Amino acid sequence: MGLFNTLPTFQRGIHPGDFKDLTRHLPIERMPFSAELTIPLSQHLGAPSKPRVKVGDTVQRGQLIAEPGGFVSIGQHAPVTGTVTAIEPRPHPTGRMVESIIIATDPFSPQTFYNEHPMDWEALSPRELISLIQHGGFVGLGGAAFPTHVKLSVPEGKHARFLIVNGVECEPYLTSDHRVMLEEYDDLFYGIRILQKILDVRQVYIGVENNKEDAIEVLRNHVPDDMACEVIALETKYPQGAEKMLIEAVLHREVPSGKLPIDVEVVVNNSGTITGIGHMFRFGQPLIERVVTVTGPGIKRPANVRVPIGTPLTELLNFCGGITDDTRQILFGGPMMGAPQARLDVPILKGTSGILCLTENEINVREEYPCIRCLRCVDVCPVGLNPSRLGALAKSRDYEHMLDFHVMDCVECGSCSYICPSNIPLVQRFRVAKGLLREQQARNKAS
């Protein structure tokens, strides 16, 4: 270890404070079941799930209540034993109303899990394993909520050589992946074996930033002897958890523009997701709960909580002592990419990695100035874009021209907006532009 020994990382990026001290040392705790849970049929990217239950049905904890509505869709399960009281549109953390299954919890049920047999996964084919993961309701728990089985379904003619476990958790404040790696590494390594079988991959890397030294040590000490798995300590830098950046950091490979990780023989999955998969194959329990970091200066008792999917946000906030009077913003997710909430009667979703309560002191209420071409955004963009130029093009609605400046390669990490001294909402402009360009491309294809 020399003085200038540097840890692997990607190019550029930013160093926001990590603010993880609020919860990094707090063991995962369980919260009581709420009286009523709301399971949106769409809490993932892709087609909504199709209900398999009717109003009035009694459901058991872990029972399938909605099946995949297509290939890019997943199953949903009852997080509690209880009764279906309604299937109707309810407020959703995206701000829309989304068709949801409402379950009233049976107050007298012991809520024990009804099927605790380990599955004999070694006897199953990769195709069967993928189907189990889809019906088990798995999505990327890091926040994107992209159905996991889709990423594991390698297209014909392509082959994965490496599995990268994403234990980076580069969003400030969040510690749920950190605690899960520390406390549930058994399930993680179990899940890795299943993914190895599905993908026919031998070499595994677990990428963890060096602000989680305890997790790095625990994982290194528990890698099974027969598993080709290396735990890689990475420099702490945002957005290292972005798939493309993590591949660059770990393997020094770049995913070609417009392609997927599998095109460079890599599959990346979030550590929490793989832990959940391992848990399901060990104990039969599908994705009905997840660990959520409830944190920020606006929450009275920050905590890492195991929350049943569909728990109302208010219940979770109350469990954590409630919010302070000066709370001004509540986010689903971290401060860099999280979604602000306008109302509190929304449920916790599968993709909800954290609830962040911010006060006046943290939130961005700064005045916007013209771009002064200070080059900070160019200096931090992990993709190597020129956000200043793209921002100007977006402002003049010259979307076509933005294609020449590779707007479609933007990973929407928000580093440019974070660093911009003029407080220009750069990444937001790029999201809008990308959406419009995609629509236009779809229209062109159709005509």
Add this chain to the structure above:
Amino acid sequence: MFRKTLEIGTSPHIISGNSTDTIMRNVVYALLPVAAYAVYVFGLAALLLLITALGACLLTEYMLNRWAGNPSPLNDWSVTITGLLYGLTLPPHLPLWMVFLGGVFGVAFGKFIFGGLGYNVFNPALVGRAFIQAAFPVAITTWMTPFTADRFAHIPSSTLTLPFLEPVYDITSGATPLALMKFEHHTTDVYQLVMGMTSGSTGETSALLIVLGGLYLIARRMMDWRIPVALLGAVYILSTFFHFIDPTRYPDGLFMLFSGGLMLGAIFMATDMVASPITHAGAALYGVLIGIMVYVIRVWGGLPEGVMYAILFGNAVSPHIDNFIRPRVYGTGKKRSLS
């Protein structure tokens, strides 16, 4: 229980420390010692000149934006920098009416017609100075001796010349070190240059304070050090090379670095973010190009000083540099090694 208003808005929800007005304000702080020393060296003439320059720029910015219906941009501090810099580049006893006219011209035609802050192609302070250079070529090359005994008691008559009249100079005028070098082959001692004991523009004489201001901004990460380093490096290397070949014809590197407006230009004007390239590599190239241009004008051109034109030239090529030098986009171009 939860009756309160929650902020929504788009991610990211946190941003980093420095805002544009903070950066601009700090540039003003960095310039204040230079301005104060200028007043100490040149007395009341410099004080009146700086106030007039600043006033002309602020007033023009305010009036034009009011006329255009824009919110007042004075709170971003950028025009304050323009006003100060513009004043600091002028000869200390330039008639105030000329100072005022150039300030109006610089802000109106160097900044406002391009669309205001962020859209100007050229550094507005230099546009103002270029206007003076073209309109009043004699006045802007007439220099005042520093440290005159009565500089705090007496306002030079040229300063108070009535509008549109030719100035009359009542004090001894001194040639600048660069003019001495160019026309009389006399080199000034570097110590005198660093400490600002020579004739010259109001704010260009003390290289020391200018460098300190630059170091302050670089330390606070409010200035790209690559531009001054590349620019000064190019000038130093070129002059050392030619000095080595023929010491009688070509002045040495240190003299070139510390004379004239080079320090002020390299540190405070070439670094105008708006008018310089947006990549580090581009910024370095831009610095080198300006450095070469400064040397060429000073040594082989007809003028003793070339910093202003060299920077304006750099401003003009800056957008083209940005078109040629772009960061490589992830996943495109050069293929990375497959391990």
